[in-house]
Amino acid sequence: xxxxxxxxxxxxxxxxxxxxxxxxxxxxxxxxxxxxxxxxxxxxxxxxxxxxxxxxxxxxxxxxxxxxxxxxxxxxxxxxxxxxxxxxxxxxxxxxxxxxxxxxxxxxxxxxxxxxxxxxxxxxxxxxxxxxxxxxxxxxxxxxxxxxxxxxxxxxxxxxxxxxxxxxxxxxxxxxxxxxxxxxxxxxxxxxxxxxxxxxxxxxxxxxxxxxxxxxxxxxxxxxxxxxxxxxxxxxxxxxxxxxxxxxxxxxxxxxxxxxxxxxxxxxxxxxxxxxxxxxxxxxxxxxxxxxxxxxxxxxxxxxxxxxxxxxxxxxxxx
Amino acid sequence: xxxxxxxxxxxxxxxxxxxxxxxxxxxxxxxxxxxxxxxxxxxxxxxxxxxxxxxxxxxxxxxxxxxxxxxxxxxxxxxxxxxxxxxxxxxxxxxxxxxxxxxxxxxxxxxxxxxxxxxxxxxxxxxxxxxxxxxxxxxxxxxxxxxxxxxxxxxxxxxxxxxxxxxxxxxxxxxxxxxxxxxxxxxxxxxxxxxxxxxxxxxxxxxxxxxxxxxxxxxxxxxxxxxxxxxxxxxxxxxxxxxxxxxxxxxxxxxxxxxxxxxxxxxxxxxxxxxxxxxxxxxxxxxxxxxxxxxxxxxxxxxxxxxxxxxxxxxxxxxxxxxxxxxxxxxxxxxxxxxxxx
Numbered sequence: 001x002x003x004x005x006x007x008x009x010x011x012x013x014x015x016x017x018x019x020x021x022x023x024x025x026x027x028x029x030x031x032x033x034x035x036x037x038x039x040x041x042x043x044x045x046x047x048x049x050x051x052x053x054x055x056x057x058x059x060x061x062x063x064x065x066x067x068x069x070x071x072x073x074x075x076x077x078x079x080x081x082x083x084x085x086x087x088x089x090x091x092x093x094x095x096x097x098x099x100x101x102x103x104x105x106x107x108x109x110x111x112x113x114x115x116x117x118x119x120x121x122x123x124x125x126x127x128x129x130x131x132x133x134x135x136x137x138x139x140x141x142x143x144x145x146x147x148x149x150x151x152x153x154x155x156x157x158x159x160x161x162x163x164x165x166x167x168x169x170x171x172x173x174x175x176x177x178x179x180x181x182x183x184x185x186x187x188x189x190x191x192x193x194x195x196x197x198x199x200x201x202x203x204x205x206x207x208x209x210x211x212x213x214x215x216x217x218x219x220x221x222x223x224x225x226x227x228x229x230x231x232x233x234x235x236x237x238x239x240x241x242x243x244x245x246x247x248x249x250x251x252x253x254x255x256x257x258x259x260x261x262x263x264x265x266x267x268x269x270x271x272x273x274x275x276x277x278x279x280x281x282x283x284x285x286x287x288x289x290x291x292x293x294x295x296x297x298x299x300x301x302x303x304x305x306x307x308x309x310x311x312x313x314x315x316x317x318x319x
Numbered sequence: 320x321x322x323x324x325x326x327x328x329x330x331x332x333x334x335x336x337x338x339x340x341x342x343x344x345x346x347x348x349x350x351x352x353x354x355x356x357x358x359x360x361x362x363x364x365x366x367x368x369x370x371x372x373x374x375x376x377x378x379x380x381x382x383x384x385x386x387x388x389x390x391x392x393x394x395x396x397x398x399x400x401x402x403x404x405x406x407x408x409x410x411x412x413x414x415x416x417x418x419x420x421x422x423x424x425x426x427x428x429x430x431x432x433x434x435x436x437x438x439x440x441x442x443x444x445x446x447x448x449x450x451x452x453x454x455x456x457x458x459x460x461x462x463x464x465x466x467x468x469x470x471x472x473x474x475x476x477x478x479x480x481x482x483x484x485x486x487x488x489x490x491x492x493x494x495x496x497x498x499x500x501x502x503x504x505x506x507x508x509x510x511x512x513x514x515x516x517x518x519x520x521x522x523x524x525x526x527x528x529x530x531x532x533x534x535x536x537x538x539x540x541x542x543x544x545x546x547x548x549x550x551x552x553x554x555x556x557x558x559x560x561x562x563x564x565x566x567x568x569x570x571x572x573x574x575x576x577x578x579x580x581x582x583x584x585x586x587x588x589x590x591x592x593x594x595x596x597x598x599x600x601x602x603x604x605x606x607x608x609x610x611x612x613x614x615x616x617x618x619x620x621x622x623x624x625x626x627x628x629x630x631x632x633x634x635x636x637x638x639x640x641x642x643x644x645x646x647x648x649x650x651x652x653x654x655x656x657x658x659x660x661x
Contacts, residue, residue: 017543024544031442034434035451038518041511042454045461045469102351110345120352122640123359129565129639130362131572133605134628138362140615141369141625174358207344235462237575238605242612270464270575277468279579285472292465303460307453 046296053293056286062294066248066272075284078291080250081272085234085298087165087261088244088268092172092233093226099173100180101222105210107181108188128178132171136242139171143243152263153253161245164253165262168243175236176229183228187221188214224309231302234295237270244271269295363632370626372619376406381626385409387585391611395620404619410627412587416601419502419588420577421570424509429563431510432517433552439518440525441547459515467579470508475499475580478598487595495599500582503597508580513569517562524558524649525551557648564642568635571605578606604631 017028061077103120111117127135143151144162152164191214199209245251245265252260267275269291274280276288374381390408397405435455439448479499488497528551536546552559582600585607590596602610604627615621 020542020544024542027544027548028442031434031438034431035438035443035447038431038435038458038514039451039454042458045465046457048469048473049465099351099354102348103355106345106348106352110349112345116349116353120355122643123355125639125643126359126636127355129568129572129635129642131574131605131631131635133572133574133608134366134632134635135362137608137612137615137625137628138366138632141365142361177355205338205341207341210344231460235460235464237462237464238609241575241609246612270462273464273468274575274579277464277579278471279467279583288468289472292468295462296465299460299462300457303453303457307456 046300049289049293049296052289053296055289057290057293061287061290066267075287078269078272078287078294080248081267081269081291082294083250084165084240084244084266085268085270085295087266088169088172088240089230089233091165091169091262092176093230095170096173096176096180096229097222097226100177100184100225103177104181104184104188105214108185109206109210109214124178124181127174130174131238132175132236133238133242135171135174136239139167139239139243143167143170150263153265163243163245163265165244165264165266168239171239171243172233172236175232175239176226179228179232180222180225183221183225184218187218190221191217220309220312224306227302227305227309231299231306234268234298234302235270237274240268240271241274244268246271248272248275269298363636366625366629366632370622370629372404373406373408373623373626374629377408380409382411382414383409384411384587387412391585391620391623394623395614395617397619399618401618406619406623408623408626410604410630412585413602413604413607413627414630415587416502416581416585417571417603417605419601420506420509420581420603421567423503423506424513424570425563425567427507427510428514428517428566429559432514432521432562433559435514436518436521436525437547437552439522440551441543455515455518458511459519461512463512463573463576464579466508466512467576470504470576470580471500474504474508478504483598487598491592491595491599495584495586497595497598498582498600499598500580500600501598502581502588502601505577505581505601508576509570509573512573512576513566516566516569517559520558520562520565520646521555524555527649528554555649557645561642561645564638564645568638568642571603571635571638572631574603574605574609577603578610581606583610 017025020028058077062082063079064077065079066076066081103124107117107120140162142148143164144160146160148162148167149160151166153161195213195217196209199213200206204212244267246267247265248267250261250264250266252264254260254263273288273292273295276284276291278285385408387408387410393405394408397403435451439451439455443451476499478501479497482503483497483499491497525547532550532554533546536550537543541549581602583602583606584600585602586600588596588599588601592599608624608627608631611620611624615624
């Protein structure tokens with residue numbers, strides 16, 4: 001038996017598994033099967049949707065507005081859902097990013113008193129674990145209070161509808177929040193301590209250090225956290241179904257152009273797929289496939305963006 | 320992470336200028352961070368308060384077995400006079416549906432996740448890993464409605480054709496209809512949805528196992544498979560448990576996919592039915608909420624639905640804290656499994 005020199009990786013990929021006991025070889029085969037079938041499942045899903053999507057996706061679907069017709073040749077496309085997805089994603093991220101940035105900075109850079117920091121940490125953990133459907137009906141409960149009437153449609157007699165882009169985006173921001181906080185904190189922890197100390201040694205205050213030294217350093221992790229959150233928001237259905245009012249077309253309330261849309265109802269690609277699937281009222285599988293394909297492309301695109309941003313982060317943290 | 324104290328920093332603290340402005344920044348950031356706590360407290364208070372009448376009227380019977388769908392209908396139709404509100408409700412069928420779908424999904428998922436994680440960390444050639452790792456991330460990024468669509472348009476018809484035979488249909492025809500939409504299909508799709516969480520937590524933990532431990536075992540002549548199972552997987556056990564817990568929190572809260580695929584009937588499948596058991600429809604708690612969205616403003620009905628949401632909220636909060644603690648217990652070995660939030 002030859003001694004294994006410490007410089008050689010003990011788990012040398014060339015190490016032969018042929019001499020292993022049968023049980024171990026079977027287990028190794030299971031590993032390969034598990035790994036390869038994970039790949040196979042993913043490719044089957046994407047491939048099948050791509051096949052169906054290309055088959056049914058008509059450019060006119062992307063540019064025409066949906067309408068509730070039983071005759072599928074007249075029920076239009078999904079321009080409004082696409083606009084809705086974009087609006088909701090942007091609005092949700094706009095709410096989430098400042099909140100997450102402040103929380104992550106406070107937790108990592110200050111974090112006093114200790115008990116409060118721990119409580120905030122577990123609060124974020126709790127929000128991360130809360131099902132989006134629960135967040136959705138919690139949001140409905142909150143935004144139906146009269147105080148929040150300005151965010152949505154207020155009926156005669158003072159009852160508040162509570163469903164609008166504003167309220168949906170507010171709840172969507174909670175889905176993105178834990179991802180953003182996690183990613184920003186990782187970025188902050190990757191900044192070496194001597195960088196901060198160099199700044200303090202130059203007489204900078206902590207606040208100035210955060211603004212001038214840390215913020216530029218964590219820009220990539222804010223970016224990847226944001227994109228991750230956007231993917232989660234774009235893919236969520238439960239909040240849209242409950243908090244966006246369930247109209248296929250964008251329906252504004254009020255006179256100010258953009259504000260009225262944001263106070264109004266609409267749909268997103270996810271709710272469009274849901275409604276047009278056999279489980280919903282529309283039941284137009286072809287259109288559901290086409291919309292699901294577009295949705296999947298958006299999500300894969302955001303996913304690729306995260307991977308690229310993450311690659312940018314790693315050399316920065318190795319500094 | 321706690322405030323990092325360091326001799327140099329504390330020595331400098333007095334010398335720094337603008338300490339008052341600094342303090343203001345700290346307070347402002349702290350205030351924003353604390354709103355997260357307010358939100359959590361608000362969520363629990365609002366939802367439980369709204370749900371209370373339903374719990375109060377039913378007591379522990381809320382969790383009991385009953386003809387749930389008829390009861391929901393009665394609650395929906397109850398008179399508008401608050402004194403005559405109907406609250407009678409037993410959610411066992413919904414709870415059982417949730418337990419079945421999440422339970423089977425986690426069991427399937429954990430086997431796959433551990434093998435795949437071992438494969439990624441130990442055995443996969445780097446070329447395979449270059450495909451496999453992004454693929455796992457992709458599976459996590461696919462929206463649940465897309466999984467639901469594939470389920471309802473591909474797998475449910477397949478199950479109806481292959482698994483649901485006429486005898487099976489007739490054997491339970493008196494109680495429930497077998498359409499192919501069943502909890503088996505739902506659990507299989509759910510396991511695909513939760514596997515990425517478990518894989519990423521397990522991979523992080525396996526990578527965090529100190530090299531010296533595995534090298535020590537390898538130096539004793541143990542083969543690679545035995546090294547990774549007896550040393551790495553064993554050390555990563557808390558993380559695998561954490562992954563299972565966090566994945567079941569995700570499975571518990573999945574509403575859209577399950578409402579599309581699981582058959583949408585408040586029916587508690589009976590294990591005594593043999594294989595037909597797997598083909599019976601269910602409607603988990605979360606799907607019930609999403610499907611009842613229209614009736615939320617009808618008073619006693621809304622309260623009942625909020626009661627379901629309260630059960631989901633409390634159980635998912637417990638699960639996520641349990642997962643957090645399970646992950647922390649790896650610190651006992653001085654290992655820091657990364658990835659604070661999944």
